[in-house]
Amino acid sequence: MKSILNPKFSALSPHLPKTSPFSLFSRPHDSIFRNNSQQLPFPSLKATPFSSNSFLSRAQNRTLQTEPTRPPSGEIHVIVGPMFAGKTTTLLRRIQSESANSRKQYERGRRIHAQMIVVGFVPNEYLKTKLLILYAKSGYLETASFLFDNLADKGLIPWNAMVAGYVQKGVEEVGLEFFCGMRQAGLRPDQYTFASVFRACATLAALEPGKQAHAVMIKSQITENVVINSALIDMYFKCSCICDGRLLFEKCLSRNTITWSTLISGYGQHGRVMEVLDSFQRMLSEGFRPNYVTFLAVLVACSHGGLIDEVTHDGAKLPCWALTNLSSFKQKFGIEAYEKLDVIGIDEAQFFEDLYDFCREAADHDGKTVIVAGLDGNYLRRSFGSVLDIIPLADTVTKLTALCEICGKRAFFTLRKTQEKQVELIGGGDVYMPVCRHHYVNGQVAVEAARFVLESHKVECPSHIHK
Numbered sequence: 149m150k151s152i153l154n155p156k157f158s159a160l161s162p163h164l165p166k167t168s169p170f171s172l173f174s175r176p177h178d179s180i181f182r183n184n185s186q187q188l189p190f191p192s193l194k195a196t197p198f199s200s201n202s203f204l205s206r207a208q209n210r211t212l213q214t215e216p217t218r219p220p221s222g223e224i225h226v227i228v229g230p231m232f233a234g235k236t237t238t239l240l241r242r243i244q245s246e247s248a249n250s251r252k253q254y255e256r257g258r259r260i261h262a263q264m265i266v267v268g269f270v271p272n273e274y275l276k277t278k279l280l281i282l283y284a285k286s287g288y289l290e291t292a293s294f295l296f297d298n299l300a301d302k303g304l305i306p307w308n309a310m311v312a313g314y315v316q317k318g319v320e321e322v323g324l325e326f327f328c329g330m331r332q333a334g335l336r337p338d339q340y341t342f343a344s345v346f347r348a349c350a351t352l353a354a355l356e357p358g359k360q361a362h363a364v365m366i367k368s369q370i371t372e373n374v375v376i377n378s379a380l381i382d383m384y385f386k387c388s389c390i391c392d393g394r395l396l397f398e399k400c401l402s403r404n405t406i407t408w409s410t411l412i413s414g415y416g417q418h419g420r421v422m423e424v425l426d427s428f429q430r431m432l433s434e435g436f437r438p439n440y441v442t443f444l445a446v447l448v449a450c451s452h453g454g455l456i457d458e459v460t461h462d463g464a465k466l467p468c469w470a471l472t473n474l475s476s477f478k479q480k481f482g483i484e485a486y487e488k489l490d491v492i493g494i495d496e497a498q499f500f501e502d503l504y505d506f507c508r509e510a511a512d513h514d515g516k517t518v519i520v521a522g523l524d525g526n527y528l529r530r531s532f533g534s535v536l537d538i539i540p541l542a543d544t545v546t547k548l549t550a551l552c553e554i555c556g557k558r559a560f561f562t563l564r565k566t567q568e569k570q571v572e573l574i575g576g577g578d579v580y581m582p583v584c585r586h587h588y589v590n591g592q593v594a595v596e597a598a599r600f601v602l603e604s605h606k607v608e609c610p611s612h613i614h615k
């Protein structure tokens with residue numbers, strides 16, 4: 149699991165940093181709203197829920213080992229440079245490539261399979277099924293299908309693996325075809341099958357197949373459990389059957405944080421903010437502890453259904469959480485959820501005063517990979533915040549450059565185009581431009597040149613004048 153953190157400024161800040169009108173600072177998750185002028189009744193965090201496969205093994209290691217524990221395997225990577233250098237873009241890419249690391253265990257399994265083939269080992273049906281599950285889970289569906297076709301005995305487990313594999317990969321239609329195939333083969337679906345089928349129908353907003361599967365589930369007398377109930381509630385909400393979703397929730401005998409979060413995000417998807425807040429209050433009063441999914445659902449609903457995204461100047465997005473300071477993260481995110489994180493991305497690091505302590509604790513003590521992106525220098529080319537303080541803690545430091553907006557050469561510095569003197573001034577291309585050394589030193593010339601380019605652009609495109 150990964151999380152991106154962003155400093156939190158006033159939600160009403162007029163200065164939106166990135167190009168998108170709904171970018172970093174207008175959404176709680178992206179921005180660092182320093183002044184909590186829009187305090188919500190819950191933490192203003194932004195998170196990127198990713199699945200973590202390493203959590204279980206890590207947790208197991210913890211219970212098996214006696215003190216002292218294995219050395220922490222945390223890392224800190226720092227990305228600095230002027231504005232528009234691609235810091236956020238690089239941060240998002242690195243986070244995404246880190247998620248590829250969680251596939252390492254599948255790669256290991258694939259290598260073992262390759263060795264089996266090389267030495268001529270012929271797996272039995274049990275091993276073939278295990279291999280099929282491995283490939284289906286890791287998204288290698290062609291190989292999984294090949295193994296499936298060649299299985300002599302196709303029991304419920306391989307069928308379930310195929311349904312789940314296709315649904316997880318986002319090929320829900322094929323997943324549902326396997327579900328039909330399974331039934332035609334005379335097999336009785338179980339709770340795992342239904343969890344995947346409801347998820348597929350929810351994603352496709354396919355009400356009829358969803359209802360049919362629900363009827364099959366009732367006939368199959370599958371014992372109610374929170375996973376199935378949550379998938380079912382989610383499906384009805386996503387198919388716009390809000391009443392059915394709510395009724396199902398009310399009839400649920402076993403509820404937990406997941407069921408509550410499903411109800412809350414269901415209301416949120418339909419912009420039912422009052423129901424979101426009522427359900428959230430009810431959840432708390434009935435003694436259920438919200439987790440980061442619940443908080444995210446409430447946050448998203450309260451930001452009028454807008455997704456909370458980390459946005460680059462090019463408009464690339466990844467969900468993230470907004471924070472006023474990093475030290476509150478663990479507690480607000482929840483200790484349990486924090487433990488599941490492998491990678492933490494921090495953008496706009498120059499605005500976090502407790503950057504040093506957070507990074508040291510997260511990497512040295514908690515074994516996290518922390519990727520930090522921020523401005524090394526402000527518009528005066530002075531050290532900005534604590535970004536440079538963490539260099540001694542870092543495994544790697546990457547200094548990026550942009551292109552000088554005047555001459556197109558490499559730009560190392562950020563020039564402020566306006567007269568404001570305070571160090572912190574949120575803004576994008578309207579306020580700042582990246583420049584080379586020559587044009588930084590000749591700042592006034594550069595600002596004039598920029599104004600000239602802007603003015604001539606306005607003349608060429610009169611429609612812009614009205615915007």
Ligand SMILES: Nc1ncnc2c1ncn2[C@@H]1O[C@H](COP(=O)(O)OP(=O)(O)O)[C@@H](O)[C@H]1O
Pocket residue numbers: 166229230231232233234235236237238459460461462549550551552553582
């Ligand atoms: N002068 C410029 N030099 C380089 N990139 C620019 C410039 N102006 C706009 N961009 C765009 O900004 C993108 C980088 O955005 P982003 O990753 O958000 O940067 P940062 O976080 O460093 O401010 C580039 O890929 C490019 O498309």
Ligand SMILES: Cc1cn([C@H]2C[C@H](O)[C@@H](COP(=O)(O)O)O2)c(=O)[nH]c1=O
Pocket residue numbers: 164165230231232235236496522523525526527528562571572573574575576580
């Ligand atoms: C140079 C400089 C910048 N800022 C602000 C302006 C932007 O909102 C962010 C930087 O965002 P980016 O992702 O690096 O484009 O910082 C500031 O407050 N003061 C400055 O001197």
